[in-house]
Amino acid sequence: MEQDGASIHLETSLGYLLKEASSALRAAMEEVLRPLGMTVTHYSCLELLAQRPGLSGSELARGAFVTRQSMNTLLQHLEREGHVTRAAEAPVGKVLPTRLTPRGRRVLARASAAVRSVEVRMLAGMTETERADAFRSLQSMVRSLREGEGAADGA
Amino acid sequence: MEQDGASIHLETSLGYLLKEASSALRAAMEEVLRPLGMTVTHYSCLELLAQRPGLSGSELARGAFVTRQSMNTLLQHLEREGHVTRAAEAPVGKVLPTRLTPRGRRVLARASAAVRSVEVRMLAGMTETERADAFRSLQSMVRSLREGEGAADGA
DNA sequence: TGCTCCATGTCAGAAGTCTGACATACAGTT
DNA sequence: AACTGTATGTCAGACTTCTGACATGGAGCA
Numbered sequence: 001m002e003q004d005g006a007s008i009h010l011e012t013s014l015g016y017l018l019k020e021a022s023s024a025l026r027a028a029m030e031e032v033l034r035p036l037g038m039t040v041t042h043y044s045c046l047e048l049l050a051q052r053p054g055l056s057g058s059e060l061a062r063g064a065f066v067t068r069q070s071m072n073t074l075l076q077h078l079e080r081e082g083h084v085t086r087a088a089e090a091p092v093g094k095v096l097p098t099r100l101t102p103r104g105r106r107v108l109a110r111a112s113a114a115v116r117s118v119e120v121r122m123l124a125g126m127t128e129t130e131r132a133d134a135f136r137s138l139q140s141m142v143r144s145l146r147e148g149e150g151a152a153d154g155a
Numbered sequence: 156m157e158q159d160g161a162s163i164h165l166e167t168s169l170g171y172l173l174k175e176a177s178s179a180l181r182a183a184m185e186e187v188l189r190p191l192g193m194t195v196t197h198y199s200c201l202e203l204l205a206q207r208p209g210l211s212g213s214e215l216a217r218g219a220f221v222t223r224q225s226m227n228t229l230l231q232h233l234e235r236e237g238h239v240t241r242a243a244e245a246p247v248g249k250v251l252p253t254r255l256t257p258r259g260r261r262v263l264a265r266a267s268a269a270v271r272s273v274e275v276r277m278l279a280g281m282t283e284t285e286r287a288d289a290f291r292s293l294q295s296m297v298r299s300l301r302e303g304e305g306a307a308d309g310a
Numbered sequence: 311t312g313c314t315c316c317a318t319g320t321c322a323g324a325a326g327t328c329t330g331a332c333a334t335a336c337a338g339t340t
Numbered sequence: 341a342a343c344t345g346t347a348t349g350t351c352a353g354a355c356t357t358c359t360g361a362c363a364t365g366g367a368g369c370a
Contacts, residue, residue: 014290014293017290017293017294017297018173018289019220020297021293021297021300022176048165067327068350069350074326094334095347096349118170121299122170125295126292126299131292133289133292134173134296138169138172141176141180141277141289142172147276194356221356224359245319245364248318249317249363249364250365312370313370314368315366315368316366316367317365317366317367319365320361327355327356330353331351339344339345340343340344
């Protein structure tokens with residue numbers, strides 16, 4: 001409620017601000033997705049599949065920024081609800097291609113519109129310059145962070 | 156790994172990029188925090204308390220971008236470990252001020268250094284212009300998203 | 311004063327995500 | 341061909357966070 005601002009270097013931290021922005025976006029997305037019975041991860045998975053049909057579970061996990069175990073759980077859920085289909089046998093290796101069903105496509109259409117409205121609102125409050133700056137600097141951030149990661153987990 | 160580029164508008168979405176950057180930052184932070192036995196939320200709470208002693212649970216929750224229920228759970232945990240102390244009685248209203256213990260301060264010092272190294276790495280990969288651009292545009296994003304939050308009209 | 315509205319702290323249960331572990335499949339090397 | 345390394349899918353269990361609900365304390369107003 002009351003910011004003195006003086007001693008708070010969290011307020012000047014780019015990392016903190018990034019988290020704040022991401023949190024605000026997520027909250028806004030969840031707000032419009034909830035009436036549709038969907039979560040953000042849910043939607044991300046479907047959107048990914050719409051744009052790149054046949055993605056594997058692991059690829060979807062990377063695209064949605066969760067572990068492949070979490071994505072596996074989600075996929076089982078989505079398959080049970082008839083939103084996606086997975087090959088019973090792997091055509092090659094162990095990779096199981098996943099695809100949207102017509103029903104999944106319908107659900108996604110509504111969700112996509114809802115999410116788009118959020119992104120539109122976000123962009124509407126920014127100048128053209130700010131949008132370009134945001135894109136460039138965020139890409140730079142990702143690049144920097146990925147560079148020195150190697151230590152812990154693979155890939 | 157390979158972008159066909161044509162149909163993937165996720166790659167040009169500012170929202171997706173924001174999520175990607177945030178995810179990369181979070182992963183990098185968790186990687187350096189794990190050896191210290193801390194999580195990001197854990198650290199956020201302590202850092203908040205160091206900079207604004209006496210914050211209430213709800214205020215901490217907002218600062219760490221979690222629900223007050225989650226923060227409550229975390230605070231009980233932190234109190235049991237002797238990292239923070241909470242007044243048994245509310246001096247005013249129901250608000251329970253929380254403070255760091257000397258031990259909490261020591262733990263935070265190490266965590267803070269680790270997190271700072273991540274932020275330094277992130278900033279090092281960006282030009283001075285990019286940093287300023289990132290700050291300005293992210294603030295703009297947050298502002299836009301917060302504007303229409305309560306009014307989740309039936310868009 | 312009494313009433314309404316809002317914020318806080320907390321409990322309980324549900325849901326989601328993560329880590330750890332294992333078996334399998336392919337590529338590259340020897 | 342055999343071995344090593346990497347990647348995938350999956351199961352199991354633990355942990356974290358969330359939603360829902362309730363009681364309490366204070367501010368504002370009739």
